[in-house]
Amino acid sequence: MTELLLPVDSYLVEPLPEIWFGLVMFALTMYIVLDGFDFGIGMLYATRDNDHDRETLLSAFGPVWDANEVWVIAFGTMTLAAFPDVYSRLLADHYLLALGFVLALLFRGLGPELREQRDDERWMRYCDYSFIGGSLFAPLLFGMIAGRWVFDAATLSAPTLLTGIGLVAVSVVTGAAFLAAKTGPALASEMRDYGIIATLAYLGGVVVLLATVVFTDAGGAADTILSIPAAVIVVLSVAAGLGGIVLAGRGEYRAWLASALALPVLLSALVALLLYPTIYPPTGLTVQDAVVSPLALNLTTVLGVPVLLLVLWYFKFLYGVFSGPIEGEGYGA
Amino acid sequence: MSVLSQLLVDGGIALPMLDGSALQLSPEIASRAQFGWTISVHILFAALSIGLAPFIIYFTWKEVRTDDERFTRLRSFWVKVFAAGFVMGTVTGIPMSFQFGTNFPQFSSVAGEMIGGPLAFEAKMAFFLEAVFLGVLLFGRERVSDRTFILSSVLVGFGAWLSGFWILVVNSWMQTPQGYEMITRNGMEVAKLTDPIAAFFNPRMTWMYVHMINAAVISVALLVAGVSAYIVWKKRDSEAWGTALKIAVLILLVSAPLQAIHGDAYGRHVEDTQPQKFAAMEAHYETGTADLHLLAFPTDPSALTDPRAENLFTISLPRVGSFLASGGDFNAEVLGLNEYEENPPVAMVFWSFRFMVGLGFLFIALALWGGYLLYRGRLSDSDRYLKAMIMASPFGYAALLTGWYVTEIGRQPWVIQDQLTTSEAVSTTLTATEATLTLVGFLVIYGALVLVALYILRWLIQDELRELGVQETSGDRWYGPIPGVSDDD
Numbered sequence: 102m103t104e105l106l107l108p109v110d111s112y113l114v115e116p117l118p119e120i121w122f123g124l125v126m127f128a129l130t131m132y133i134v135l136d137g138f139d140f141g142i143g144m145l146y147a148t149r150d151n152d153h154d155r156e157t158l159l160s161a162f163g164p165v166w167d168a169n170e171v172w173v174i175a176f177g178t179m180t181l182a183a184f185p186d187v188y189s190r191l192l193a194d195h196y197l198l199a200l201g202f203v204l205a206l207l208f209r210g211l212g213p214e215l216r217e218q219r220d221d222e223r224w225m226r227y228c229d230y231s232f233i234g235g236s237l238f239a240p241l242l243f244g245m246i247a248g249r250w251v252f253d254a255a256t257l258s259a260p261t262l263l264t265g266i267g268l269v270a271v272s273v274v275t276g277a278a279f280l281a282a283k284t285g286p287a288l289a290s291e292m293r294d295y296g297i298i299a300t301l302a303y304l305g306g307v308v309v310l311l312a313t314v315v316f317t318d319a320g321g322a323a324d325t326i327l328s329i330p331a332a333v334i335v336v337l338s339v340a341a342g343l344g345g346i347v348l349a350g351r352g353e354y355r356a357w358l359a360s361a362l363a364l365p366v367l368l369s370a371l372v373a374l375l376l377y378p379t380i381y382p383p384t385g386l387t388v389q390d391a392v393v394s395p396l397a398l399n400l401t402t403v404l405g406v407p408v409l410l411l412v413l414w415y416f417k418f419l420y421g422v423f424s425g426p427i428e429g430e431g432y433g434a
Numbered sequence: 435m436s437v438l439s440q441l442l443v444d445g446g447i448a449l450p451m452l453d454g455s456a457l458q459l460s461p462e463i464a465s466r467a468q469f470g471w472t473i474s475v476h477i478l479f480a481a482l483s484i485g486l487a488p489f490i491i492y493f494t495w496k497e498v499r500t501d502d503e504r505f506t507r508l509r510s511f512w513v514k515v516f517a518a519g520f521v522m523g524t525v526t527g528i529p530m531s532f533q534f535g536t537n538f539p540q541f542s543s544v545a546g547e548m549i550g551g552p553l554a555f556e557a558k559m560a561f562f563l564e565a566v567f568l569g570v571l572l573f574g575r576e577r578v579s580d581r582t583f584i585l586s587s588v589l590v591g592f593g594a595w596l597s598g599f600w601i602l603v604v605n606s607w608m609q610t611p612q613g614y615e616m617i618t619r620n621g622m623e624v625a626k627l628t629d630p631i632a633a634f635f636n637p638r639m640t641w642m643y644v645h646m647i648n649a650a651v652i653s654v655a656l657l658v659a660g661v662s663a664y665i666v667w668k669k670r671d672s673e674a675w676g677t678a679l680k681i682a683v684l685i686l687l688v689s690a691p692l693q694a695i696h697g698d699a700y701g702r703h704v705e706d707t708q709p710q711k712f713a714a715m716e717a718h719y720e721t722g723t724a725d726l727h728l729l730a731f732p733t734d735p736s737a738l739t740d741p742r743a744e745n746l747f748t749i750s751l752p753r754v755g756s757f758l759a760s761g762g763d764f765n766a767e768v769l770g771l772n773e774y775e776e777n778p779p780v781a782m783v784f785w786s787f788r789f790m791v792g793l794g795f796l797f798i799a800l801a802l803w804g805g806y807l808l809y810r811g812r813l814s815d816s817d818r819y820l821k822a823m824i825m826a827s828p829f830g831y832a833a834l835l836t837g838w839y840v841t842e843i844g845r846q847p848w849v850i851q852d853q854l855t856t857s858e859a860v861s862t863t864l865t866a867t868e869a870t871l872t873l874v875g876f877l878v879i880y881g882a883l884v885l886v887a888l889y890i891l892r893w894l895i896q897d898e899l900r901e902l903g904v905q906e907t908s909g910d911r912w913y914g915p916i917p918g919v920s921d922d923d
């Protein structure tokens with residue numbers, strides 16, 4: 102029965118394991134791009150002290166964050182489905198970071214939801230702390246996990262910490278650009294300033310990180326970083342960052358947003374470059390070692406990939422419904 | 435918490451041990467307690483979404499199509515509950531899927547091919563659908579057409595039922611695994627998928643899906659009935675809430691008896707496929723003919739921890755256990771617990787099962803009583819009924835949780851029946867300090883979350899009463915939406 106529908110002993114197409122490596126990296130990219138700007142909004146929220154601005158930021162965040170966050174679940178479960186041993190090791194070896202990360206997500210998600218339940222100064226302040234703290238720690242810890250994973254480095258080492266801080270900075274960049282494009286001129290110009298500072302910090306951080314890795318050869322990654330593809334990624338990142346600063350300065354916020362979003366995409370490309378073919382450097386596991394058997398992967402491909410396309414369409418629909426600038430009152434519940 | 439007390443009963447490493455100076459649990463015990471506790475909280479919110487979905491769809495459709503003020507009121511109230519519950523379901527659910535890797539990496543590796551697919555389908559097919567269209571349902575009223583708006587409510591509900599489907603594919607496979615063979619990958623014995631249809635539609639799957647969905651519907655119907663009864667009790671002439679109470683009672687009239695009939699057949703299926711669990715449910719130790727204990731009371735306190743027939747007062751149907759288990763033979767042998775080397779903690783399973791079934795019959799009685807009052811047109815007038823429903827509102831959840839304890843604890847020592855034990859599944863790199871630390875963290879944070887959820891429900895009810903013009907009088911004030919009980923959201 103099954104044989105009739107799907108090949109059992111061979112992959113649908115020969116490079117299917119590599120394609121799945123690509124799909125997993127795609128989910129990771131979607132996550133750090135989309136939830137990244139949510140985190141950025143959360144951190145920038147800390148700079149707002151009047152209620153009107155805070156409400157504006159929350160309404161930019163409200164309708165989309167939950168859908169954005171699902172990409173981390175997609176990333177995790179796709180990894181489990183295609184490379185179960187990577188999933189096990191990745192989470193088991195980074196126990197406290199991983200659970201810290203999900204708890205940060207918990208506080209980030211609950212803060213805004215609980216805030217609107219009560220009209221009480223103190224209550225709202227605690228909810229704000231929860232939102233801001235969660236938005237800061239989630240990318241920090243997620244980045245640290247990625248750093249340990251990719252560079253096989255200790256928790257409190259420079260590569261790990263710099264990756265964490267890098268993700269925080271790039272989230273602020275995309276968050277600021279997103280807000281600048283979505284809100285009125287007054288808020289936008291302030292966001293522009295934060296965005297520019299964060300871009301510079303991010304680019305500086307990436308350079309220091311890569312220099313450290315080359316210098317210490319963490320995880321044996323030095324060669325990859327000195328290769329042409331990595332150089333291209335770095336050059337493009339610098340171009341996108343500096344170009345973004347110019348666009349932001351000119352007040353072309355939509356174009357700035359586009360160039361800002363390129364930064365996490367490029368970051369993720371760098372991660373993918375470093376993880377191929379050794380998908381789990383600490384144990385030397387390669388994509389071919391870790392991948393599941395043909396039937397299982399064929400099935401997840403046939404049932405999962407069309408749905409993934411459908412999901413992209415939903416996102417287009419969602420962002421379409423909530424496109425355009427927001428006023429202080431939000432979208433109107 | 436009950437997992438902890440179960441471990442006490444189990445005689446395992448029961449109490450937090452003093453290990454050096456710090457209070458530490460073994461990684462295995464802490465992981466199990468943590469998983470059991472977090473899933474118990476998560477399931478409350480998941481069941482809320484599943485059970486509330488039909489109400490939301492119905493209210494939305496009625497409001498948009500008829501402009502009836504009653505449904506506007508009901509929709510706006512329950513959508514707020516749904517939204518808060520959904521966020522809590524999301525934030526409690528993400529740690530669930532992480533714990534497969536953090537605490538049970540061996541399980542993830544061994545079962546990766548079997549559970550990874552369904553979990554990924556759940557994320558892609560169900561979670562995205564729910565999250566995207568809930569955004570539209572909550573914030574998009576003015577931005578989309580009526581039809582898209584109604585459709586959004588349907589898609590959100592469908593997403594909730596679909597996520598229940600995929601997660602139960604995973605869980606039912608753990609109960610009755612099939613469709614795989616064991617192979618070696620990277621030096622480890624792991625399951626290789628050989629037949630996806632057999633694996634997904636394993637013998638337990640449909641039983642579990644029907645029973646779980648119906649359990650969620652019952653639990654939420656009781657919650658809706660309780661809240662409505664409370665508001666009606668405060669404001670007799672509220673048409674909207676009278677209607678809500680009526681709808682809830684009608685749903686219970688169908689779902690409560692269905693659950694008992696289905697559960698009875700389900701029990702026989704469990705006997706077929708997991709005889710050890712069935713023996714634990716019935717506290718049947720010696721292989722031989724089995725009696726059916728309709729009611730069991732402890733005759734001395736030890737029966738709470740070791741429910742053997744000698745220390746129970748039971749009303750039993752002699753040999754009916756054999757009759758049911760074999761489908762017609764009063765003399766059929768039923769395997770007893772003494773046949774096995776290692777058993778689940780019998781008392782937890784036995785008493786949980788009785789708790790669930792007892793509550794199941796209570797719900798039937800409440801439904802019939804309500805049906806009778808409805809027929810006489812006095813549903814909103816009977817003080818006694820309103821009070822009974824207010825008190826009963828958290829009990830659906832209690833039955834739902836205890837039912838899961840039967841399923842999950844009754845499967846021990848296996849995590850995948852007859853294939854992988856729970857102790858083999860636990861992380862080998864996890865230290866006692868890390869495990870204890872996160873366990874305490876989850877106990878505190880998830881506990882606080884349940885309390886916050888209860889408070890939100892209470893605030894929403896107070897707002898609603900204020901809008902209906904009910905003055906708060908200190909005399910007849912209930913503390914909390916559900917007096918005296920808190921195992922609910």
Ligand code: HDD
Nearest residue numbers: 642645646649694697698700701791794833834837838841
């Ligand atoms: C409102 C909740 C509720 C109610 C009233 C009942 N159940 Fe239930 N039961 C559940 C909620 C539940 C559950 C939590 O949803 C479980 C756990 C796993 C599952 O599929 O459903 C369950 C499991 C479950 C199992 C299987 C355990 C296993 O998988 O190992 C059996 C045999 C029964 N139930 C039997 C009954 C009977 C005879 C009932 C008679 C009234 C009953 N249930 C009422």
Ligand code: HEM
Nearest residue numbers: 437466469470473474477601604605838842843846849856
């Ligand atoms: C939905 C309601 C569920 C509840 C209330 C529940 C409850 C529990 C409890 C109490 C335990 C602990 C048993 C023990 O330690 O003796 C347990 C174990 C376990 N359950 Fe579930 N479970 C549920 C669903 C699931 C699902 C859907 C899965 C898988 C997809 C799952 C996977 C596991 C695993 C891996 C364990 C082993 C770890 C352990 O023993 O704690 N559970 N569950």
Ligand code: HEM
Nearest residue numbers: 479480483519520523524527528530531561594597598601
């Ligand atoms: C160990 C088992 C489980 C895992 C790993 C798990 C995982 C998750 C995750 C990651 C989410 C968040 C989805 C989002 O962001 O939208 C979630 C939500 C949800 N889960 Fe679970 N879950 C488990 C058990 C269950 C069970 C047993 C059910 C019901 C039968 C269930 C039903 C739902 C539903 C309906 C949601 C949507 C959110 C909500 O409506 O509250 N889950 N789950």
